[in-house]
Structure formats: structure tokens, C-alpha cells
Amino acid sequence: xxxxxxxxxxxxxxxxxxxxxxxxxxxxxxxxxxxxxxxxxxxxxxxxxxxxxxxxxxxxxxxxxxxxxxxxxxxxxxxxxxxxxxxxxxxxxxxxxxxxxxxxxxxxxxxxxxxxxxxxxxxxxxxxxxxxxxxxxxxxxxxxxxxxxxxxxxxxxxxxxxxxxxxxxxxxxxxxxxxxxxxxxxxxxxxxxxxxxxxxxxxxxxxxxxxxxxxxxxxxxxxxxxxxxxxxxxxxxxxxxxxxxx
Ligand code: NDP
Numbered sequence: 001x002x003x004x005x006x007x008x009x010x011x012x013x014x015x016x017x018x019x020x021x022x023x024x025x026x027x028x029x030x031x032x033x034x035x036x037x038x039x040x041x042x043x044x045x046x047x048x049x050x051x052x053x054x055x056x057x058x059x060x061x062x063x064x065x066x067x068x069x070x071x072x073x074x075x076x077x078x079x080x081x082x083x084x085x086x087x088x089x090x091x092x093x094x095x096x097x098x099x100x101x102x103x104x105x106x107x108x109x110x111x112x113x114x115x116x117x118x119x120x121x122x123x124x125x126x127x128x129x130x131x132x133x134x135x136x137x138x139x140x141x142x143x144x145x146x147x148x149x150x151x152x153x154x155x156x157x158x159x160x161x162x163x164x165x166x167x168x169x170x171x172x173x174x175x176x177x178x179x180x181x182x183x184x185x186x187x188x189x190x191x192x193x194x195x196x197x198x199x200x201x202x203x204x205x206x207x208x209x210x211x212x213x214x215x216x217x218x219x220x221x222x223x224x225x226x227x228x229x230x231x232x233x234x235x236x237x238x239x240x241x242x243x244x245x246x
Pocket of ligand 1: 011012013014015016017018035036037038039061062063064089090091092112139140141142183184185186187188189190191192
């Protein structure tokens with residue numbers, strides 16, 4: 001129970017990796033706010049245990065909208081008076097070869113994956129700066145470091161998240177706030193279901209551990225970064241990818 005009564009916010013928290021992160025923190029005692037563009041029915045969360053379920057609150061939030069993000073963080077701070085952890089997890093892909101990529105595809109990915117990180121971090125600091133503690137964990141991707149054909153928009157957004165992580169870590173370290181980035185490789189979620197069988201087997205061929213990650217694998221590493229065991233780690237990018245990007 002490393003996070004007993006800690007207040008934790010996870011963007012994109014109702015599906016995929018975000019949902020696994022929400023469930024991990026709730027199972028270790030936290031009060032978790034799952035923010036999402038579309039909020040599914042409560043039954044989406046897997047807990048049989050009602051007490052655990054009651055630890056999870058959902059708020060409809062569009063991370064690309066400053067007004068929506070501002071209102072959400074005002075609500076959470078109003079209800080809890082503090083926020084201990086923010087996980088910037090919401091992310092999308094709109095893949096295309098660059099010559100065919102539309103401005104809409106470019107803007108949608110940059111706005112969600114990079115501007116969303118900026119906005120949520122800006123508003124969570126309104127709680128973390130005065131309390132002089134907190135940790136922000138950004139979910140990047142290995143393609144932010146190594147690139148990927150057909151994903152110039154997505155790779156640029158995730159590379160931006162790395163620069164953002166390091167800059168903010170330098171800016172807020174003196175206030176006791178840590179900022180890190182976890183960069184997954186290939187994780188089985190709705191996002192990767194969009195890949196063709198050929199793309200999936202190409203990925204697996206190149207992963208030294210010869211298997212994809214589950215959302216729970218990523219959630220375990222997020223929990224480590226959020227815990228006191230990581231209290232001297234800031235400004236870092238950790239690849240969690242079975243060795244894919246060495
Ligand atoms: P999913 O598509 O399964 O989940 C993404 C979540 O983000 C959804 O709940 C989605 O909400 C939410 N979201 C999208 N746009 C917005 C928005 N504007 N405001 C609020 N929430 C939004 O993706 P994954 O779980 O696979 O990905 C999670 C993170 O991990 C992403 O940042 C992704 O880039 C990163 N990642 C994933 C990898 C993988 O292999 N799966 C590999 C490397 C990185 P809704 O359903 O309502 O649209």
C-alpha cells in the first residue's frame with residue numbers, strides 16, 4: 001500500500017495503459033482520478049471489490065482544451081486540496097507517410113500528445129508548487145528516440161515530451177517535484193490493434209525478449225517512478241520495451 005490516500009491523476013485513464021495505471025494505484029490505496037475524453041460505464045473498471053472501485057473517480061476532460069483542463073484540475077484541487085502524482089498518459093496516433101499527411105493529422109497528434117502534456121502539467125503545478133512536493137510521469141514512446149516511418153507526427157510529439165520532461169525537471173526540482181518519462185515499446189492495447197499482422201510480427205522479431213508488454217507491465221514501472229523508492233530520480237527517460245530500442 002505505497003500510495004495510501006495519495007491523490008493521483010491519470011489522463012486517458014479509462015482505457016488501455018491508462019486504465020491499468022489507475023487500477024494499480026487504486027489497489028495500493030490511492031484516490032485516483034481517471035480523466036478521459038469519453039467516460040465509459042463504471043463497470044469498465046475490473047474490481048469486484050467495491051471499496052477499490054470507490055477509490056476511482058472519473059472526470060470527462062479533453063486534454064487539448066485549456067478550459068477543460070483548467071476546470072478539471074480546479075475540481076480535483078477543490079475536492080482534495082492536493083495532488084501527489086500526475087500521469088500524462090493520453091495519446092493518439094494518426095499515422096501516414098509524410099507526403100500524404102494532412103495538417104489535421106499533424107495537429108491532432110501534436111495537440112493531444114504534446115500540448116495535452118503541457119496543459120495538464122501547468123495546471124497540476126497549481127497544487128504541487130505550494131505543497132512543495134509531487135511527481136509528474138509522462139508516457140512517451142521509444143519512437144520519440146528512434147523514429148518510425150509513417151509516424152513523423154507521433155514521433156515528433158513524443159520527442160517533444162522528452163525535451164519537455166527534462167526542462168520541467170530542471171524548473172521545478174528545487175520545489176521537491178520530480179518529472180520523468182517512461183517510453184514503452186510495443187504494448188498490447190487498442191492503439192496497437194490498429195497495426196497489421198505483418199507490422200506486429202516485425203516488431204516482435206526485433207524485440208530481444210520476443211514478447212509484447214501488457215498494460216500492467218507499464219503500470220508497474222509508473223508506480224515505481226511515483227513511489228519513494230524513486231525519490232532521487234528526475235529528468236529521466238526509461239525505455240520499457242523488452243530491449244527493442246538499444
Ligand atoms: P489507447 O488508445 O488504448 O488509450 C488512449 C487513451 O487516451 C484513451 O482512453 C483515449 O480516450 C485517451 N485520449 C485520447 N485523446 C484524448 C483527449 N483529447 N483528452 C483526454 N483523453 C484522450 O492507447 P494506449 O493505452 O496504447 O496508449 C497510452 C499511452 O501510451 C499513449 O500516450 C501512447 O502514445 C503511449 N504508448 C503506447 C504504446 C503501445 O504500444 N500501445 C507504445 C508506446 C507508447 P478515448 O478512448 O475516450 O478517445
